[in-house]
Amino acid sequence: MVQKPIVIGVAGGSGSGKTTVAKEIYRQFADQSILIIEQDSYYRDQSDKTMDERLKTNYDHPLAFDNELLITQLNALLEFKSIEKPVYDYTAHTRSDKIIPVEPKDVIILEGILILEDERLRDLMDIKLFVDTDADVRIIRRMVRDTRDRGRTLESVIDQYTSVVRPMHNQFIEPTKRYADIIIPEGGQNRVAIDLMVTKIQTILEEKAILKK
Numbered sequence: 001m002v003q004k005p006i007v008i009g010v011a012g013g014s015g016s017g018k019t020t021v022a023k024e025i026y027r028q029f030a031d032q033s034i035l036i037i038e039q040d041s042y043y044r045d046q047s048d049k050t051m052d053e054r055l056k057t058n059y060d061h062p063l064a065f066d067n068e069l070l071i072t073q074l075n076a077l078l079e080f081k082s083i084e085k086p087v088y089d090y091t092a093h094t095r096s097d098k099i100i101p102v103e104p105k106d107v108i109i110l111e112g113i114l115i116l117e118d119e120r121l122r123d124l125m126d127i128k129l130f131v132d133t134d135a136d137v138r139i140i141r142r143m144v145r146d147t148r149d150r151g152r153t154l155e156s157v158i159d160q161y162t163s164v165v166r167p168m169h170n171q172f173i174e175p176t177k178r179y180a181d182i183i184i185p186e187g188g189q190n191r192v193a194i195d196l197m198v199t200k201i202q203t204i205l206e207e208k209a210i211l212k213k
Helices: 018-028 051-055 069-076 135-149 154-179 193-205
Strands: 006-012 033-038 083-089 093-104 107-111 127-132 182-183
Touching: 006 018, 006 154, 018 033, 018 107, 018 127, 033 069, 033 127, 069 107, 069 154, 107 127, 127 154, 127 193, 135 154, 182 193
Parallel strands: 006 107, 006 127, 033 107, 127 182
Antiparallel strands: 083 093
């Protein structure tokens, strides 16, 4: 009997270091059959909206995500079927025409701010992590990322953080911490927590006879 893939959920606020944690887990098992799926790829298509309407999108609200598509594609991967992962265009504020072909793997890392908010997604996960980092560290990381990678001004990042990101974090993201099996303080800087996590994952893979020697 073929074992279904292992799904590792990595959640946390924007700028918490969850992507760093996900990539570090991936790096530790790079010689295995492993892939990362980012929830950010599954922002809803907004091609039917005007640019003014798109600019008002609250990207930190659960309704911003097309979880139906994410769940459908995750279930396909769990059945060892390939998918076409969407690509989101942050400049046009809508889904791109491009897609990324993704082949199924034995280990799937699902990473995103609100992956623990949806019970349907939680039910697909074997391990649920929450990366917990102080708010001041998260806003600094977000400033650097959005001004460097997304063409944003510092003023717009600060305005968005205070008016949307922070209240959405408190309302929707922070409460999902209670669903986590493991909470990792300070994200990618916490080597002890990451090493313990890697050991735990290795044990699970060995139990399911997935780990390659």
